[in-house]
Amino acid sequence: MRATCNSALPALDEPLTLPPELSVTTPVRPTACPGLLRIVQALDGGICRIKLDGGVITSTQARSVADVAQRYASAVIEATNRGNLQIRGVGPNHRALIEPLLAAGLGPATAAGDDVRNLMLSPSAGIDPQMQIDTRDLARQILSSVQSVPRLAELSAKFAVQLDGGEALAMLEHPHDLWLSAFDHAGQAFLAFGLAGCPAHNRALGAVPVAQGHELVMAVLTLFLDLARPEHTRMRHLLGEVPVERFIEQLAERLSVPLMALPQWRRNVPATAMHIGTYPQHKSGRVYIGAVPALGRLDAATLVGLAQLADTFASGVVRFTPWQSVLLPDVRLEDAPLVTRQLQALGLFCDVREPLARLIACTGASACAKGLADTKQDARQLATLLSQPHTIHLTGCQRSCAAAHVAPVTLLAVAPGHYDLYLRAPEHAGFGVLRERNLTIEAAGAWLEARQRSNTDD
Ligand code: SF4
DSSP: OOOOOOOOOOOOOOOOOOGGOOOOOOSOOOOOOOOSSSSEEEEEEEEEEEGGGGGEEEHHHHHHHHHHHHSOOOOOEOOOSSSSSEEEEEEEEEHHHHHHHTTTTTSSSSSSHHHHOOOOOOOOOTOOOOSSSOTHHHHHHHHHHHHHGGGGGSTTOOOOEEESSSSSOOOOOEEEHHHHEEEEEEEEHHHHOOOOOETTTSSSOOOGGGGGHHHHHHEEEEEEEOOOOOTOOOOOHTOOOOOHHHHHHHHHHHHHHOOOOOOOOOOOOOTTTTEEEEEEEESSEEEEHHHHOOEEEEHHHHHHHHHHHHHHSSSSEEEOTTSSSSEEEEEGGGGGGHHHHHHHHHTBBOOOOOOGEEEOOOOOOOOOOOSSSHHHHHHHHHHHHOSSOOOOOEEEEETTTOOOSSSSEEEOOOTTTTTEEEEETTTTTTTTEEEEEEEEEHEEEHHHHHHHHOOOOO
16 A cells, blocks of 8 residues: 555646746656646646645735635645645646746745655644754755755655654654654754654664754765665665665765664654644643644635634644644634634534544545545545544545555445445554455444444544
């Protein structure tokens, strides 16, 4: 199982007149994934993916997105599982959609940079009371380098880095080609790191002081490119041929500091569902409020409403999370109940007990040619059958576009309205253990309710 793009072929209506720094060159590892400059066709129209630095979008930028989504697309805006957003249903006038987004500062620094600016931070970076470090400065350095160092344009559009600052709100289960995780050692902040895995499930291969974090990332990326063949798009492909010990030995030779060995290091795994509801920030008297749009989809009016709330009650920004949800940071504690009600009035879920708040579903058959079922519609039906919240992933095929991690329960479509049911099991690859075949949504709901009565799955 691997996340891929639910895409067909790239298509631009006509060449855009871009600033010189955005002139397009032929990539070493071509991709059909959508980007801001590469609108890709799906059954419901074009997809324009906007990568957000640290998942953050300003209220002004959000209004620009809402405006072009309404004018030049179907006004459907999706939160992605990497803390980005995408506009669906883009019509033929790509130029009219893209140019205002570039003018709003949502574009990459270089054209090649759009594909490789894949750095995921925790949604509460810089504001989380449990963070070991504020990752945002280091993230800016990394993002600047990956977009401006010409060699790094050879990375695949899927190659991705995670920078975890030790926050309580952190997605630690998404596999990344390189992950870094901050921890304290004798009063000094270090970054543990691993390759082709994630902090929750994989061992750290070493650590460096945070001051050497940028150097480490650049060394890993260039060593990957030195060793990889063009068909190696991901770190796991390279490590299938090159022993990880050899990679680390060569990496160590390129660093200005020795790698610290970390045989015992484990990242403490945070509580689940902290992306939904109100939580304290590092700064006293301030909270963030996490809110979930049903199945990760917003419309233009909802995005404008979020921008308005960000301006009125928060710091003028909205953060997108890897749970396909949003977060309003820097809300005054006393305003939180009112802001929560207003988020709910916009149609967002702020309560973990809402069944639909914890269901995720890929695009499905309504807009993806590979989909065997209308996953989004089926998820809505399933939510009405559940008396308790479950964390469930409905996927239209094995590609698992909606979830880079394995959910406690996965429903894999086998035919319209019919799914195989899997339960997550660490010892099983893929979605886990196959427990039931070819269930209707009603049968899946009944199965989950019966199991809930005798057990708890998550
Ligand atoms: S059916 Fe779903 S998982 Fe499969 S390619 Fe389409 S969007 Fe992705």
